[in-house]
Amino acid sequence: MNATAPKRGLPPWLERYLILLVALGLYLVLRWLYAVGAVSAYWQRVLDQGLIMALGSLGLSLIYGFTGQFSIGHAGFYAIGAYVAGYLGRTYGHGNPGWFLLSLLAGALATAVVAFLIGLPILRLRSDYLGIATMGFGIIVKVLLDNADRVIPVLGGARGMLGTPQIANLTWIFWSLIIVLFLFRNLVCSAFGRACLAIREDEIAADAMGVNTTFYKTVAFVLGCAAVGLAGGLYAHRYPLLHPSSFDFLKSFDFLLIVVVGGLGSLSGTLAAAVGWVFLLEGLRSILGQAFLDFRGVVYALLLIVVVILRPQGLFSGRELGILVPRSLQSGWLRSGVGQAKPGGERAGGSA
Amino acid sequence: MIYFFEQFVNGIQLGFVYALIALGYTMVYGIIRLINFAHGDVFMVGAYLGFFGFARWHLPYPVAILVSMVACAALGVTIERVAYRPLRYAPRIAALISAIGVSFFLEYFCSLKFVFTPNYQVVPRALPLKNYSLGGVNIPNVTIIIVVVVLAMLALLQYIIYHTRIGKAMRAVSFDHDAARLMGINVDRTISITFAIGSALAAAGGVLYITAYPQVFPFMGILPGLKAFTAAVLGGIGIVPGAVLGALIMGQVDVMSAAYISSQLRDAIAFSILILVLLVRPTGLLGKRGPEKV
Numbered sequence: 001m002n003a004t005a006p007k008r009g010l011p012p013w014l015e016r017y018l019i020l021l022v023a024l025g026l027y028l029v030l031r032w033l034y035a036v037g038a039v040s041a042y043w044q045r046v047l048d049q050g051l052i053m054a055l056g057s058l059g060l061s062l063i064y065g066f067t068g069q070f071s072i073g074h075a076g077f078y079a080i081g082a083y084v085a086g087y088l089g090r091t092y093g094h095g096n097p098g099w100f101l102l103s104l105l106a107g108a109l110a111t112a113v114v115a116f117l118i119g120l121p122i123l124r125l126r127s128d129y130l131g132i133a134t135m136g137f138g139i140i141v142k143v144l145l146d147n148a149d150r151v152i153p154v155l156g157g158a159r160g161m162l163g164t165p166q167i168a169n170l171t172w173i174f175w176s177l178i179i180v181l182f183l184f185r186n187l188v189c190s191a192f193g194r195a196c197l198a199i200r201e202d203e204i205a206a207d208a209m210g211v212n213t214t215f216y217k218t219v220a221f222v223l224g225c226a227a228v229g230l231a232g233g234l235y236a237h238r239y240p241l242l243h244p245s246s247f248d249f250l251k252s253f254d255f256l257l258i259v260v261v262g263g264l265g266s267l268s269g270t271l272a273a274a275v276g277w278v279f280l281l282e283g284l285r286s287i288l289g290q291a292f293l294d295f296r297g298v299v300y301a302l303l304l305i306v307v308v309i310l311r312p313q314g315l316f317s318g319r320e321l322g323i324l325v326p327r328s329l330q331s332g333w334l335r336s337g338v339g340q341a342k343p344g345g346e347r348a349g350g351s352a
Numbered sequence: 353m354i355y356f357f358e359q360f361v362n363g364i365q366l367g368f369v370y371a372l373i374a375l376g377y378t379m380v381y382g383i384i385r386l387i388n389f390a391h392g393d394v395f396m397v398g399a400y401l402g403f404f405g406f407a408r409w410h411l412p413y414p415v416a417i418l419v420s421m422v423a424c425a426a427l428g429v430t431i432e433r434v435a436y437r438p439l440r441y442a443p444r445i446a447a448l449i450s451a452i453g454v455s456f457f458l459e460y461f462c463s464l465k466f467v468f469t470p471n472y473q474v475v476p477r478a479l480p481l482k483n484y485s486l487g488g489v490n491i492p493n494v495t496i497i498i499v500v501v502v503l504a505m506l507a508l509l510q511y512i513i514y515h516t517r518i519g520k521a522m523r524a525v526s527f528d529h530d531a532a533r534l535m536g537i538n539v540d541r542t543i544s545i546t547f548a549i550g551s552a553l554a555a556a557g558g559v560l561y562i563t564a565y566p567q568v569f570p571f572m573g574i575l576p577g578l579k580a581f582t583a584a585v586l587g588g589i590g591i592v593p594g595a596v597l598g599a600l601i602m603g604q605v606d607v608m609s610a611a612y613i614s615s616q617l618r619d620a621i622a623f624s625i626l627i628l629v630l631l632v633r634p635t636g637l638l639g640k641r642g643p644e645k646v
Contacts, residue, residue, distance in 0.1 A: 122627065125634050128387060132585045133630050136623030143620035253452055260449050297460025304453035305435050312442030
């Protein structure tokens with residue numbers, strides 16, 4: 001972008017779209033692997049699950065990783081997207097791709113609207129209090145879904161909802177993820193992204209420098225929730241049973257773990273952690289075998305503790321892959337790594 | 353009206369149990385600014401140990417409570433030592449993730465077949481049931497025991513925090529780690545003791561909880577843990593009287609919404625109230641409101 005951009009390497013305009021080319025290549029390789037039957041239906045489902053989690057986690061990455069707004073109610077928004085899109089797809093869609101796209105967008109939009117209505121008042125809260133308020137929201141959504149059949153019988157309440165057409169395949173999921181990733185990448189590398197980072201580092205200072213903190217916090221929150229709403233819509237069209245227990249606060253923990261383990265303020269880290277996380281859970285299933293299935297939770301918990309103790313700043317610690325965020329797009333501040341892994345603000349100790 | 357008062361008594365009983373759990377959350381938060389998500393699971397372990405104590409090992413009830421408290425104090429100190437201390441100077445979120453990890457570990461480890469098994473187990477009555485009547489309102493002896501035990505522990509805690517050297521150290525550390533260290537306070541030891549006290553209180557809460565609601569299972573800590581934590585936030589996290597106030601409110605909300613509105617919706621009601629309170633008082637009912645430091 002700037003005049004001192006290195007002469008060697010790709011021209012800047014190509015660098016920016018490189019991620020789309022790489023994605024296309026990856027997509028073609030995956031399709032080829034599927035076509036020759038190298039990937040079993042089981043692992044296809046696992047991959048789809050990983051990509052859906054990645055999409056949802058990107059949303060939380062924008063909210064928490066880049067803007068520093070602590071949220072442990074992300075699964076609530078995931079649920080809203082899933083149920084709205086699932087309900088529309090089931091009632092009107094019947095497997096029609098046009099309707100599928102519409103219901104996905106409707107799910108994301110509904111999530112965005114709810115996020116706006118909830119976010120506007122609660123984003124005034126700071127750090128842990130915001131976390132608790134969002135956690136409360138997530139639990140409220142789950143309880144309401146558990147009892148939703150009293151109002152709309154089709155939703156099934158605590159019995160779950162069946163019958164959403166299963167038409168989300170790799171193409172839909174992969175490209176939804178890539179489009180959102182591309183948009184978020186551009187957003188994060190723009191003036192908007194810098195405002196978000198400023199808020200994350202110090203909200204009061206950002207305010208004092210003239211950043212409209214309410215605006216940026218709300219927009220980041222709404223966009224992040226829309227992304228997870230979209231992920232929910234895809235989930236509803238990929239896995240036949242929608243059940244409120246798939247959207248409880250443990251699910252919110254999953255998103256949070258992925259974003260933190262990937263490294264706050266890193267889209268690449270979020271992607272890697274999400275896909276890795278899903279494959280780890282499934283991998284443990286095959287490695288441990290039937291006899292040790294009980295140990296899966298224990299091993300997972302121990303791995304989590306060990307990883308976070310060894311790399312508290314996350315796997316990518318605020319850095320990005322050059323393919324995703326080329327150096328020409330990184331601001332000097334991002335490149336120098338100042339303030340990385342800082343969100344969460346103050347260290348554990350010390351005065352408040 | 354009698355029905356209302358009986359529900360009120362139930363609410364007090366539940367609120368006092370929540371108070372014991374909420375105290376652990378609030379003390380740990382006060383001293384290292386960590387939401388200790390594993391606390392609810394320490395409560396679960398405490399409940400199991402109490403259950404084994406009086407049902408399997410046939411210890412007298414008060415001894416069973418004490419055994420469970422001591423064991424959980426050790427557990428709490430171990431958790432802090434292994435999972436939180438290495439992250440003391442890492443970003444705060446890292447310790448939170450570690451706490452979630454510990455919580456998962458305790459839940460899944462206790463679900464193993466050779467530990468507590470994943471099944472629900474019915475807890476036999478620890479004490480013969482007696483009902484006292486006060487103006488027509490039935491008050492079971494369990495309620496009275498819970499209230500008395502909790503009040504005694506609160507008094508003891510108040511004494512420890514405000515009238516002993518270690519209490520003074522705890523207050524100093526929660527105010528400022530570095531300044532406390534400069535004054536010669538052993539910060540690590542103070543934090544360990546805070547965990548020990550908080551976990552012991554949770555264990556006592558666990559034993560009292562299963563005395564009133566007689567069943568145990570490895571995931572039983574999640575919901576009471578969340579409720580107690582919510583109570584601590586409601587009262588203003590980091591503030592000891594706030595935790596008790598919040599817990600008493602939470603107990604009433606829980607019981608009353610189950611009694612008068614809908615038992616399925618009671619969690620939704622409890623958390624709606626939390627959000628509303630936070631919107632009006634963003635740092636909880638008794639939280640400090642002073643201008644934010646820059």
